[in-house]
C-alpha cells in the first residue's frame with residue numbers, strides 16, 4: 001500500500017494553522033527543535049515529522065484524522081516513544097499525535113475489577129493507583145515507569161510477569177478507537193467475559209498504531225498479591241539454570257517472574273558495578289519472584305530453593321523485604337547500562353521460542369557467534385515464557401553494522417526453525433518488517449494486508465510499519 005505522493009501534502013505552516021484550529025495553539029509543536037524531539041524513539045532512528053499535535057479529547061483526534069484522511073497525510077500515534085522497533089517514528093513525515101495530554105485515569109471500578117483510562121496514562125501510574133484499592137494491573141514491561149498504556153496496548157507489551165499473569169492482551173476488555181477516516185468505534189464490553197461477534201478488541205491489540213488510534217482503554221484488574229519474595233540463584237552452567245526453570249514449573253510452581261542472565265551479560269554487569277557479589281565461577285543467573293498470600297509464598301519459595309540447590313546452584317540468596325528485593329533486582333536492572341559500557345552499539349532482539357527449545361536456541365546463538373568473532377552477544381530475559389533478549393554488540397558503528405545484521409538474520413532464521421517467533425513483545429515496527437515473511441506464510445500475510453486495506457484504505461495510519469514499504473523519507477542520520 002503506497003501513500004499518496006508526498007508532494008501533494010501540506011507543509012508545516014499550513015498544517016500548523018489547521019492543527020491549531022483543532023487542538024488549540026498551546027497543543028501544537030511546529031518549530032524544528034520541537035519536531036526533532038519527536039523524530040525518534042527507542043530504536044534510535046530519526047525521521048522528522050511535519051507537525052506534532054497534542055489532542056486532549058476523542059473529538060479532536062477524530063477531527064485530525066478526518067482532515068489527514070481527506071488530504072492523504074500520514075499520522076503516527078505516539079505514547080512515550082520508548083518503543084524499540086520504530087513504531088512511533090514518522091518515517092514518511094506528516095502528523096505525530098502525541099497522547100501526553102490524554103493521561104487521565106477516568107474510572108476505577110473495584111467491584112467490577114476494571115479501570116478505564118486515556119491512552120497517555122503511564123503504566124506504573126495505573127499500577128500504583130489501582131494498588132490503593134488492593135487491585136493489580138499485572139502487565140509489567142521494564143519500561144513501566146515511563147511507557148504508556150496506549151503504547152503498551154499497541155505493542156501488546158509483555159514484561160517480567162508474563163509466565164504467571166500473561167501479557168497486555170490478556171487484560172484489555174474494551175477500546176474506544178478512532179479509525180483512519182475519523183469515525184469512532186467501540187469494541188468489547190466492560191465485562192470480564194464477552195463472546196458476542198468477532199473479537200475486534202484482540203485484533204487491535206498489538207496492531208502498532210496501523211489500524212486505529214486508541215482514545216479510551218478499559219483494562220481488567222485482579223486482586224493485589226499480598227506479598228512478593230525474591231530469590232537470586234547463581235549457576236555454573238546455563239544448562240543447570242534452564243533445567244531449574246523448567247523443573248520449577250514442572251513441580252506445579254508458577255513464579256511471578258523467572259528471569260535468566262547469561263555469562264556475557266554477567267561479565268558486563270561485573271565490569272559495570274564491582275559491588276555486586278557474584279561468585280567467580282558463575283556462568284548463568286536466575287532471578288525469581290514468587291507472589292501470593294504470605295503463608296503460600298514462604299512455602300513456594302522454599303520449594304523453589306530446594307529445586308535450585310538440587311540443580312547444583314553455586315549459591316542462592318533470598319530477599320524477604322522490599323529493600324532486599326530491590327537490591328537483588330539491581331543486578332537485572334544493571335544489564336542495559338552495563339551492555340552499553342562494553343560496546344557503544346547494539347541490536348536488541350526479543351525472540352521467543354517454545355520453552356522446551358530455550359537451551360537449543362542459546363546453543364545455536366553461541367554457534368552463530370563463532371562465525372562472527374568480532375561481535376559480542378549477551379542474552380537475558382523472561383526465560384519463564386521462552387522470551388530471550390538477544391543483544392548483538394559491536395564497537396564500530398560503520399564497519400561492523402552489516403556484520404551484526406548478518407548475525408541477527410541467522411538468529412531469526414534459527415528461532416523460526418525451532419518454532420519460535422521473531423518478536424515476543426517489542427513488536428515489528430519498521431525495524432523488523434523485512435523478517436515478517438520468515439514467520440508469517442503468504443496467505444496469512446495477505447489476510448493481514450486485507451484487514452489493513454479495509455480499515456485504512458489510504459494507508460495514512462503509521463505507514464511503512466509491520467509490512468515492508470520502500471517509499472520512506474530519508475532518515476535524518
Ligand SMILES: Cc1cc2nc3c(=O)[nH]c(=O)nc-3n(C[C@H](O)[C@H](O)[C@H](O)COP(=O)(O)OP(=O)(O)OC[C@H]3O[C@@H](n4cnc5c(N)ncnc54)[C@H](O)[C@@H]3O)c2cc1C
Pocket residue numbers: 041042076077078079080081082083084086087088099119140141142143146147148149150151152153154155156157158159160208209210212213214215336425426462
Ligand atoms: C528501557 C526499556 C525497557 C523496555 N522493556 C520492555 C519490556 O520489558 N517489555 C516490553 O514489551 N517492551 C519493553 N520496552 C519497549 C517499550 O517500552 C514498549 O513497546 C512500550 O509499550 C511502548 O510504549 P510507549 O508509550 O513508549 O509507546 P511508543 O513507543 O510511543 O509507541 C509504540 C507504538 O504504539 C503506537 N501507539 C502509541 N499510542 C497509541 C494510541 N493511543 N493508539 C494507537 N497506537 C498507539 C505507536 O504508533 C507505536 O507503533 C522497553 C523499552 C525500553 C526503552
